[in-house]
């Protein structure tokens with residue numbers, strides 16, 4: 336494998352890029368001059384030609400989204416950065432903002448330029464207080480140097496940036512829920528269409544992009560779309576920061592070229608499961624992705640290949656589960672998460688997540704029969720595709736995939752838990768009998 | 779204008795509509811009310827933004843980081859989601875429960891520490907993540923818990 340030139344984490348380990356001076360020393364903010372010479376449409380064309388796709392989970396082409404923003408809107412146009420990062424297993428945006436906040440700012444300025452935007456917000460999850468502080472400090476520095484604010488670098492362009500802190504709600508990462516939350520409401524998803532690009536924040540056209548997506552923009556302006564598109568495979572161009580966690584020896588974030596085999600990431604970079612263990616299953620794209628097996632490890636890590644295998648690349652978070660882990664508690668913990676985070680607007684999601692938690696609890700307590708697996712699989716089917724947003728699907732898909740791939744284990748768990756419960760009951764009953772004998776006293 | 783209303787007004791000026799300032803305003807009110815939101819906190823936020831206290835409370839109740847009940851002087855949050863869970867988070871939580879003598883969701887009798895089990899904190903590469911007043915501690919193991927609590931107790935103003 337040739338040595339990869341990292342893009343979004345370049346120089347982040349040997350420089351303190353949170354300091355504007357050091358960021359500039361490695362070429363930071365240099366692309367603003369270049370971008371200024373370009374017409375907005377030329378920037379969009381470049382982004383389009385690069386095939387850069389959104390890194391927040393849906394992989395939508397960034398240039399296309401920017402081109403949907405109307406040029407002649409009579410309402411203000413906004414840029415919202417999605418830094419809500421709450422998908423279990425995902426911790427890349429946290430590291431990007433912590434180590435490379437100015438790169439995000441530079442990317443935002445370029446995107447705003449391309450789409451004719453003057454006001455922007457970074458919606459960062461509330462728990463990331465440290466990263467929000469780093470961003471605030473970076474914004475202050477950038478403002479001081481004239482990179483943001485009025486008449487950027489003496490141009491006609493004005494761009495305002497505000498860090499908006501969330502307060503603990505996974506659903507606010509869904510783009511329309513994010514907008515409602517930013518408007519000062521409860522974070523409920525909206526019905527789409529209208530899509531945010533046409534009607535977003537306070538009904539103004541709104542470009543919403545993930546942190547990592549925007550961090551790629553400066554390098555594309557610097558090196559050109561062809562350079563970017565030469566990396567990766569097929570429609571999955573460029574690099575991706577992959578968060579690897581779970582049962583691996585070297586968990587962490589790795590910036591990889593899209594298209595390398597998943598095995599290379601899990602074993603080569605992250606060291607594989609602990610000595611003496613094998614991989615039971617792995618989530619290729621956060622906890623919402625259906626699990627894949629050992630046999631899928633040699634697939635190229637691309638959007639297309641993961642979809643073809645029945646899963647998704649999602650947020651690019653790989654969670655590895657080794658053969659020492661029982662799956663019922665894992666599925667239960669997962670279902671509890673989605674039940675907790677469901678906003679409650681749609682019945683299949685609200686009731687389905689609750690039902691699934693209850694069923695898995697019954698399985699674990701020894702109160703279930705194999706019929707319950709049947710019913711649970713059906714509940715998952717009834718959720719998928721029947722809700723306003725995909726949060727419900729995000730539980731149904733991984734839980735469904737675990738039952739599908741590991742049915743034997745679920746059945747065994749049902750039986751063993753029943754047997755254990757029966758033994759306990761007998762013991763309790765025997766104890767009660769003994770007690771009553773003792774109470775009655777010697778005859 | 780009260781100091782609070784003045785601060786909220788400044789924050790609100792950053793947004794297209796003042797209603798957007800409700801989250802920062804609630805956070806500020808919570809900071810000024812010992813970490814939670816009693817009814818008069820919502821009066822304050824509502825007054826400052828021209829919203830009803832009931833609306834403010836309805837918004838606050840949607841988010842996990844706003845506390846509608848009193849909390850301890852320090853907040854200890856243990857991630858128990860799957861990535862930390864695969865690497866022993868349950869044991870870390872149980873160690874905190876044992877050591878503090880409370881269950882997750884409860885506050886110690888002296889009002890010093892509230893313990894919570896929380897969802898993924900976005901630090902899954904360094905399990906288990908324990909956040910103390912939103913500052914993350916990484917790679918926490920069950921055997922580290924006694925030391926952490928000693929440290930927190932030691933940092934208490936009147937300990």
Ligand SMILES: Cc1cc2nc3c(=O)[nH]c(=O)nc-3n(C[C@H](O)[C@H](O)[C@H](O)COP(=O)(O)O)c2cc1C
Nearest residue numbers: 389390391393417419420421508509510544545548
């Ligand atoms: C339940 C749910 C949670 C999401 N959470 C996030 C998130 O935390 N961060 C993110 O960037 N996108 C998240 N998304 C995807 C966003 O809706 C949206 O597609 C994305 O921010 C667009 O940016 P991108 O095109 O640059 O990826 C989530 C989607 C759903 C349905």
Ligand code: SF4
Nearest residue numbers: 678680681684722724
């Ligand atoms: S699918 Fe779930 S989270 Fe999404 S809008 Fe419906 S109830 Fe809310």
Ligand code: FES
Nearest residue numbers: 857862899901902
């Ligand atoms: S699962 Fe614990 S930080 Fe993500």
